[in-house]
Amino acid sequence: MLDRVQVREATLNDLDRLVDFSLAMALETEGRHLDRDRLRRGTRTVLEHPEHGFFMVADMPGATPSLVGQLLITYEWSDWRNARFWWIQSVYVDPAWRRRGVYRRMHQAVVDLAKARQDVCGIRLYVEGDNEIAKHVYDRVGMTRSTYQVFEYDFVLSRHKAGGR
Numbered sequence: 001m002l003d004r005v006q007v008r009e010a011t012l013n014d015l016d017r018l019v020d021f022s023l024a025m026a027l028e029t030e031g032r033h034l035d036r037d038r039l040r041r042g043t044r045t046v047l048e049h050p051e052h053g054f055f056m057v058a059d060m061p062g063a064t065p066s067l068v069g070q071l072l073i074t075y076e077w078s079d080w081r082n083a084r085f086w087w088i089q090s091v092y093v094d095p096a097w098r099r100r101g102v103y104r105r106m107h108q109a110v111v112d113l114a115k116a117r118q119d120v121c122g123i124r125l126y127v128e129g130d131n132e133i134a135k136h137v138y139d140r141v142g143m144t145r146s147t148y149q150v151f152e153y154d155f156v157l158s159r160h161k162a163g164g165r
């Protein structure tokens with residue numbers, strides 16, 4: 001059955017399902033209730049402006065609904081490498097399709113696509129610190145843990161806004 005899963009770049013026709021997936025992912029992994037309208041606008045912006053990134057989806061023709069997974073690729077320029085890192089973000093697989101290799105299929109499609117390009121020097125992702133299941137998945141697909149830690153100011157979703165904003 002997994003051999004019927006097609007990994008492809010998302011289109012505007014996928015917008016509502018992508019929004020549903022991202023809402024579910026934020027609640028499941030971080031306990032966050034995202035603003036649906038803001039998320040929909042942000043997702044649409046990526047779909048309409050590829051300079052921001054692109055979504056890949058796992059599409060299972062014949063299933064209802066047919067989209068069973070997503071991930072978002074965004075970019076980071078590396079002056080050291082004179083190329084881009086692709087960042088994998090917003091990973092979500094429908095609970096009914098987990099542990100069937102859907103993420104592995106999407107991940108491999110991203111790796112293959114990135115390796116075929118001269119302007120991509122690597123792939124990175126970050127994972128919520130307590131998400132041991134995701135860490136195990138990323139270990140299993142061959143990613144290595146970085147020595148870096150992520151620090152941030154989040155002016156939109158942060159529970160404690162920096163600088164009093």
